[in-house]
Amino acid sequence: MSLEDMKKKESQLRQKGIALEFAVDIVNDKTREIKYDNTPMEIYLHVEQLAEKHGIDVSYEVNAIREKVNELESAIYELVTPFEDEVRDITWQADDLEYEIEEAENGND
Numbered sequence: 001m002s003l004e005d006m007k008k009k010e011s012q013l014r015q016k017g018i019a020l021e022f023a024v025d026i027v028n029d030k031t032r033e034i035k036y037d038n039t040p041m042e043i044y045l046h047v048e049q050l051a052e053k054h055g056i057d058v059s060y061e062v063n064a065i066r067e068k069v070n071e072l073e074s075a076i077y078e079l080v081t082p083f084e085d086e087v088r089d090i091t092w093q094a095d096d097l098e099y100e101i102e103e104a105e106n107g108n109d
Helices: 003-036 039-053 059-107
Strands: none
Touching: 003 059, 039 059
């Protein structure tokens, strides 16, 4: 690969890395929405009120729901991981190419 091609490729990698960093921000913003979704809580609070009114203990079931909701939140937050991995890989590729460019330029002196 020529020095010019290497520089062009490095620039493309850097641009792709920047775009992916924006994508990471968007994914993080989107996944945070789960934090504010109170649908499961509204459901089990309503059921708890009915259960209390009728003398029924649903604490085991409600605790199980809370655990599952926490697991769901964690799983949703993990959606960003492949994007972060790709940013890291692109950055490493660009850094390696930058090093090769510097070596090539220094070798020509």
